[in-house]
Amino acid sequence: MGVLKHYRELLPVTEKTPDVNLEEGSTPLIYLPRVSKRLGDGVKLYGKFEGCNPSGSFKDRGMVLAVAKALEEGKRAVICASTGNTSASAAAYAASQGISCFVLLPAGKVALGKLAQALMYGAKVIAVKGNFDRALELAREGAEKTGCAMVNSVNPYRLIGQRSGAWEICDVLGKAPDWHAIPVGNAGNISAYWAGYNEYKKLGKISSLPRMMGFQAEGAAPLVFNKPCPNPETIATAIRIGNPVSAHLARAAVSESGGEFNSVTDEQILEAQRILAAEGGVFAEPASCAPLAGLLKLKRAGKLPDGITITMVLTGNGLKDPDTAMSQVGKPIEINDTLEDLMQVLGE
Ligand code: AN7
Secondary structure (H helix, E strand, C coil): CCHHHHCHHHCCCCCCCCCCCCCCCCCCEEECHHHHHHHCCCCEEEEEEHHHCCCCECHHHHHHHHHHHHHHCCCCEEEEECCCHHHHHHHHHHHHHCCEEEEEEECCCCCHHHHHHHHHCCCEEEEECCCHHHHHHHHHHHHHHHCCEECCCCCHHHHHHHCHHHHHHHHHHCCCCCEEEEECCCCHHHHHHHHHHHHHHHCCCCCCCCEEEEEEEHHHCHHHHCCCCCCCCCCCHHHCCCCCCCHHHHHHHHHHHCCEEEEECHHHHHHHHHHHHHHHCCCECHHHHHHHHHHHHHHHCCCCCCCCEEEEEECEEHHHCHHHHHCCCCCCCCCCCCHHHHHHHHCC
16 A cells, blocks of 8 residues: 555654655565574574565655655655665656656666666666765755755655564564664665664554664675775675765664674675575565675574574565676576477486
């Protein structure tokens, strides 16, 4: 039914708020028995598959509210900087409402599917010769000068809408997980989930809170190393971010929940992506696999207790980044169109 309708009473939605809806949210919480086994006895691992959102990532949960509120305020254009998914989401919602959308992307560093989406949805796509952090500064200045609605997560409605992910997890599990594992880039989503869990606790819908486990790519891990990273680099381009805007909120989430930040290498991310696909049946983009990589790392280090329930947010669809996927898998087996050739393969 869409996030605005589903959680209307928990969101700043009034009768003046336009009814924006691409049927986002209500994504599957998938139990992953084979992958769970890798993490220990009695561990229950669930993936919240945000790749099922209309633009293929979790960004839709907050974008629907940000765009609705922008329209309510009379804005007719939105602007954002993005490593790819925010731009795809902003472009989709802007298209659905017939308003303009400007997106600033780090030139050459956005996964193909995301670029295709922004262009197909009809956004004005601007490739900035610089990294995401610089593009974000420019977008903020551009928004100020033009009066376009800024729809990055500095827009408070984005993070409020993203709380719905935590609410859905609790609604389905009937409780909060013990651990909540999540990739961290600009650090908005971990902050939103923490706020969402806390709100549900205050409302008496859950009785405990999860440990918030945030995972970053080693080459872009400002929260792990506790300082901005001037030249972030990682194959997980979605989280190629060196100076997270919501760093303070994310730090609070981790310390209040008794959680931690941890980093994983690109190699570990790609390994986790293959495990999730080949043993879970779920294809998520590289950034989304940082949490599984991190959980496997903690398991190896003896730091993952048996018997716990873990949710991890699979933030984006694997189809968004076919290049990275194809670079690590084999080619199809080509045969002549004869039964003989086929039997040679099947008989192997
Ligand atoms: C798949 O689209 O920042 O820590 O500009 O696309 O809330 O930033 C994307 C971030 C994780 C990190 N997984 O979330 C953008 C952008 C995926 C993402 C993150 C992103 P935040």
